[in-house]
Amino acid sequence: MAKEERLKEYRSKRDFHRTPEPSGDRETMSEGPIFVIQKHEATRLHYDFRLEVGGVLKSWAVPRGPSTDPKEKRLAVATEDHPLDYAGFEGIIPAGQYGGGTVIVWDQGVYRNLKESEGQSMEEALERGLAAVWLEGEKLRGGYALIRTRRRGKDEWLLIKMNDEQAETERVITLARPESVISGKTIEEVAAGTNHDR
Ligand code: MN
Numbered sequence: 001m002a003k004e005e006r007l008k009e010y011r012s013k014r015d016f017h018r019t020p021e022p023s024g025d026r027e028t029m030s031e032g033p034i035f036v037i038q039k040h041e042a043t044r045l046h047y048d049f050r051l052e053v054g055g056v057l058k059s060w061a062v063p064r065g066p067s068t069d070p071k072e073k074r075l076a077v078a079t080e081d082h083p084l085d086y087a088g089f090e091g092i093i094p095a096g097q098y099g100g101g102t103v104i105v106w107d108q109g110v111y112r113n114l115k116e117s118e119g120q121s122m123e124e125a126l127e128r129g130l131a132a133v134w135l136e137g138e139k140l141r142g143g144y145a146l147i148r149t150r151r152r153g154k155d156e157w158l159l160i161k162m163n164d165e166q167a168e169t170e171r172v173i174t175l176a177r178p179e180s181v182i183s184g185k186t187i188e189e190v191a192a193g194t195n196h197d198r
Contacts, residue, residue, distance in 0.1 A: 024083025042101040078155035104180035109137035142166025
C-alpha cells in the first residue's frame, strides 16, 4: 500500500489548520526503523506505541502503558497509521479536534525486527499477528512481543516484555520515569505551559 493510501484515515480525522500535529508531507530520514511511545492525555490517558514499518508509523494505544515486567500483559488497541514525522510531536492538540489533549514523547529510539531471522518482514509478522522487536530506547530496552488476540471483534493486541536481561520487575517504569525524553517535562508541565502562554 502506498504511503498516501496508508495515511488517508489519519488525515481524514484531522484539520491541519487547527491542530499542530504534522500532516505527514515531510519524508523523515533516519538510521534504521524508529519506534516512539507518546504519552497522550486525551479523553482517557494512554500511551501510543508506534513502530516505523513501510514508511509509516504502525500504531497501538496502550491504556496502561508499557511494562518492563514479563508477567504483565498490556492491552494494545491498534489505531490508524501515523506519518513518520509524528514521532517528534509533543504539544497540545486543541480541544474539539481528534485526540484533543496533551502529548509528550515518553520514549524513542530505534528497533530491530526479531522475526527477521525466521525470514519474516515486520509487515509479515504483523499480518500473522505475532511480532517481536528489540527496542533501543532511552527508557525501554530489550525484546517486546506484540500478539494479536482479536477479542470482542476489535483489533486488539497484547504488548509483553520478553524475558531477557533487560527485564525489570521491581520498578514501574511509567511511574519512575514520567517525563518527556525530548523536553524533560511531565505531561502536566507541558499542559500547564501552554495555558501560561495564552
Ligand atoms: Mn493517542
